[in-house]
């Protein structure tokens with residue numbers, strides 16, 4: 001395998017190479033296009049199949065956003081077009097996987113991408129102080145999330161949850177994820193049957209389903225936060241980053257996503273009743289996946 005370069009490039013001939021997206025639709029496209037290019041590049045690196053230049057991924061940078069060209073002595077003003085709430089997991093580097101650089105994203109990372117008060121306070125800050133530039137709020141979950149897996153294991157074995165091995169602070173994170181785990185378990189029972197828990201692959205499926213519903217839950221909460229603040233002109237989105245394919249997709253599409261949907265964010269649910277539909281759709285996907293594995 002050849003060496004791989006991830007490059008942030010500033011071109012002095014074209015100093016404003018990366019204009020900020022003017023509206024939510026353009027901001028959504030910028031993130032999706034960035035992830036599409038990134039995931040294709042990662043795929044070509046892994047497969048060692050030369051496409052235009054598989055060893056390099058170039059993120060163009062704007063000289064003013066980087067602070068290498070200045071107006072007077074002032075440093076650049078914060079100018080993010082997206083607020084992203086993601087997991088702290090080191091395998092999910094937010095800017096890299098969306099192909100973004102300096103001053104593009106206002107990133108909040110917390111295990112399990114749960115919305116505690118400090119997290120919501122950071123979002124309130126972004127919604128007021130950075131109101132001019134922010135066009136979208138994004139919740140980004142990811143496959144194989146340790147925090148969600150912990151919540152699933154605690155759900156399946158309640159005594160473990162109350163053991164001294166789990167700190168109260170960690171327990172607080174897992175508690176926030178329980179609603180999603182319960183909804184995911186209901187969806188699996190609806191689709192797989194009442195004996196779902198006894199079927200092979202149930203725990204892994206519960207983790208996969210809960211990851212999607214947990215992100216959707218946080219996205220709904222953020223949508224309500226935006227509405228409470230009376231903010232207009234900001235869209236709330238969510239998606240799941242797959243550690244294997246490096247793609248961000250909607251849980252409604254999952255690994256079955258094709259074409260443009262291979263890198264796609266979804267709009268936040270508008271109603272808590274959407275979660276059951278999501279849980280059923282994800283449970284159906286997971287059932288098809290299990291059948292494919294068996295055949």
Ligand SMILES: [Zn+2]
Pocket residue numbers: 087088089111112113142144145146147148
């Ligand atoms: Zn995680």
